Amino acid sequence: MDTHQTPIRVDHIGIAVESIENAEPILMALGCERLTVEPVEDRFRWAYYRLGDASRLELIEPIEDDTFLTDFLDTNGPGLHHVTLEVADIDAVIESLREHDIRVIDRERFDTWTEAFVSPRNPTGVLFQLMEYHDDYHEKRLPPQDLFINESRVGELFQR
Template sequence: MTHDTPIRVEHVGIAVEEFEEAEAVLHALGARQYVDDTGPNDDFRWAGYLLGDASRLELVTPLSDDNFIRDFLDRHGPGLHHVTLEVENMDAVIAALEAADVTVVDRAQHETYEEAFVSPANPTGALFQLMRYREGYVEKYDSPDTYVNGMAVANAFDDRN
């Protein structure tokens, strides 16, 4: 089974212990921060960065000792944490994954987006975050190159040089 829904790599998430030191590396690469926030339970910090014209990276770091980022860092150390895929139709993508015997976990609805995760116990070994944005996300996070319900939203940084 496959799906016909638009899908793209939205960003790559990197788990870090030393946020400012990691951010300095991204700045040296030419990345520019466009958002700095905390997770839904304020137990981790995440910041998004634009790199070049279309690429995005995200740094995530724990703000408490009892959360999934802390667990990841304790097991693996800093490094690639997840790949986020922006999808137009969450149900279609999940159905295709489940038909391929791939486990999807932790589906959640949030105010301006919905998400689900593909367990890293899949043949790629990668944790994939599936994300579908809703109205209000762009305004809340001043997020460039975002799609809402499959429709491109105007780039918030068109005036950059």
Template sequence: MTEMPAIRVDHVGIAVESIDGAEELLFALGCEKIHEERSEYGEFTWAAYALGDASRLELIAPEAGSDSFLTDFLERNGPGLHHVTFEVADLEAAVGALEARGVPVVDRLECEHWKEAFVPPSNPTGALFQLMEYEDGYAETRTAGSRLFVHGDPL
């Protein structure tokens, strides 16, 4: 059976109506905002928060007037846990290892500086898992740079 490559929790994504309205709680918990960016698709904005050197949280909020997966999620569920992102050293190997165990993987996407795929929430945990492989250039294209990585370095 295919072995899972190196993997770790990268961040927990929380869907909110407004980043400004939700981040005060994260600040009260001791988080530091390290990055904010509008999705390249224009449907949402995400902001990254560090808590120490290894914990990351992400707030994701829909853009005003957008009709997307995020607006649908918030209408159905309200604000709350949206996804858990696992950084993997090799996305194709991770997908192969999961599929070899009968775990469905959907929505594979290759972007300029990262690749991702998802384990849908129809799994026994009920959680949406994002698998993400960082590629060269990811940190260099964002203001937070390597602070976006757990311990400052990708796997």
């Protein structure tokens, strides 16, 4: 099977919860360090954690009553929501997936990143979020050592 040659790595694992406050103690007991908590347009709130030197976890809780996250929790309960993969070239990865008849949904470009999702209707049953961070992603956010695995965007590591 031919695949792309684009650098790619796991950025973080997203876990859907009813309450960050109630779920956070288990992450702390595992040795996580909370890096940030942020709301997203009054729909949901996420908290980002570092575990060791190269692992990131994210807790996501609903703020509104009628969102994709409340639907997910109603259907599945708390648990794995998505796996975010940082990619150096999102177009190359999407093309490779489509060549292998894997459905890519909800592609969107934002000011500082581009994302797309691999439908969970695949043999793994997992929702994969593909993220390509733009050069200025870290501006007005945490410093690169807190945001990125190995302190750099995945593409930068392979340009050195």
